Amino acid sequence: AQSVSQHNHHVILSEAASLELGCNYSYGGTVNLFWYVQYPGQHLQLLLKYFSGDPLVKGIKGFEAEFIKSKFSFNLRKPSVQWSDTAEYFCAVIDTGGFKTIFGAGTRLFVKA
Amino acid sequence: DAGITQSPRHKVTETGTPVTLRCHQTENHRYMYWYRQDPGHGLRLIHYSYGVKDTDKGEVSDGYSVSRSKTEDFLLTLESATSSQTSVYFCAISRTGPSTDTQYFGPGTRLTVL
Numbered sequence: 001a002q003s004v005s006q007h008n009h010h011v012i013l014s015e016a017a018s019l020e021l022g023c024n025y026s027y028g029g030t031v032n033l034f035w036y037v038q039y040p041g042q043h044l045q046l047l048l049k050y051f052s053g054d055p056l057v058k059g060i061k062g063f064e065a066e067f068i069k070s071k072f073s074f075n076l077r078k079p080s081v082q083w084s085d086t087a088e089y090f091c092a093v094i095d096t097g098g099f100k101t102i103f104g105a106g107t108r109l110f111v112k113a
Numbered sequence: 114d115a116g117i118t119q120s121p122r123h124k125v126t127e128t129g130t131p132v133t134l135r136c137h138q139t140e141n142h143r144y145m146y147w148y149r150q151d152p153g154h155g156l157r158l159i160h161y162s163y164g165v166k167d168t169d170k171g172e173v174s175d176g177y178s179v180s181r182s183k184t185e186d187f188l189l190t191l192e193s194a195t196s197s198q199t200s201v202y203f204c205a206i207s208r209t210g211p212s213t214d215t216q217y218f219g220p221g222t223r224l225t226v227l
Contacts, residue, residue: 046216090156094212099161099212100158100161101211102172104155105153
């Protein structure tokens, strides 16, 4: 069965620090990958997605993620975080052609002003 | 934001009572989904629909049923609520299937089963 592992459950950073959130998945076939963000009190929104092509994907608000197929990883990065990035971040995976998206447990990021 | 509403937004009920949650969309998207969000588990798919009257089970479907009689509405029913079903429930929609399209999420329903 597919699974998604997010290594850090809680991350605390100061403004302007760099961010990297880990995401690894287990599945032997071809997958599509997503990062979603949930700001406090809000619903989930898509940050970025990878379907095919360039494994370095750029999303909204300066976020990017790199798909490394050999490592089954899709880590999220941002060079300089802001207080407004405080949120919970979810990595998600789906088998291409499938209907069941598997989400990681989430990483809560708190950015100190 | 995608036109998705969920009702009710908050509900407290007692064990053994039936509960129905409603998801309504104005986007005319074909696919609709129900997820539950629990600490330490992220989101887990309960059921999904790929068209009117076409539904299928997700990862955690036991104790839940769904119905979709119109494109715009997707109902989630807990026939006899249990405390383990206390959760936040999110509806999502997509124009095409989830492997080819972004899912847009509703605001969520917080359900507490006492």
